[in-house]
Amino acid sequence: MAKHLELTPRLGLLASWVRPGAKLADVGTDHAYLPVWLMLHGGVSSAIASDLRSGPLQRARENAQAWGVADRLDLRLCDGLSGVGPEECDTVVIAGMGGENIAAILAAAPWTADGRHTLLLQPQSRAESLRQFLSDHGYQIVREELVLDRGTLDGVAVNDAVISDEG
Template sequence: MELAKRLAALAAYVPAGGIAADIGTDHAYLPIFLIEAGISEKVIATDLNPGPLESAKRAVEKRHLEDHVDLRLGDGLKTLLPGEAEVLVLAGMGGNTIKEILAAGPGVLKSVNRLVMQPMADAGDLRIWLAGNGWKIIGEKLVDEDGRLYQIVVAEPGRELFDDKLCLELGPRLIEGRDPLLNAYLGKIIEQYERALSGMASGKNNAAREKAGLLKNKLERIRKVVGRCL
């Protein structure tokens, strides 16, 4: 199976050998690729909803990979026993959903040595949670697929040395590593803040003015970080 850019970039962070679990697998493209490429011998593929799991089942059966992809229906890490998977992939869900899934499964997380994540939104909240819960962000990557920028965040047990919330929000390893798409990514963030600010410009009451002030302050800090980075 050939993967689109986003899933291929995720697969590149799954180490060869060991058992990986793809939480929220949907179509099971990633587990199928990991098996067919010889990266994994066995992948646990889970989904909360019967519909996506059914489509995963069809894709797995079509390729006769039933002995290699273990399909499970259920919520987050509740489908796993501690020690069953060393690598977890959580992709295509909101950053806060990923955070909640991780926070709800401390027993399973104890035996996990890598998290490969691709939050669709709220990546900052996820990074802040990771840094505060014994995970070090060891790699980050931006992927442009069909004109949309996706963030990949990879974490391993350890201490994240960056405790600056704004850097964590933006992506410390993206910044340090000067990701090739960093310029476009930071430009988009600044644009979002500017748009939100201009929408608030007409706010006349104190609360609106206060909110606009906070946003303006944050935008200035982002511009400073960006200035330091680029």
């Protein structure tokens, strides 16, 4: 493994929006690149990396071990935010899945609308469905930005939800 962990432009933008010292929950973490990178660079005080499937969570575990942060990264096998309590995080990242799926995750965790959590959301498809859900449920998009990532134009927004869509 290389000595320097480099994020894709999309994940790099998300990382730049995480407040220093944040308590992070990365939902659908896959390889856990974002929480590992943030831990290596002192960007978070704690991090939970969750995934629905054991395969991606195993890859996350391997990466955390390879980069020396396994003892500080809390890995959880759960559906969306079902295994994460509102007091355990102040920043939630849900990136790389469809907008309808992200909306369903948020709907199942109504505490995400309490105004005390920053949501960094990056849908790969159906961003309009996610925007509609956010609007209908009292969330506010306060920041949004497009980023070119591997030939695809993605957007990321912050609300207390940040959303991103693929162009």
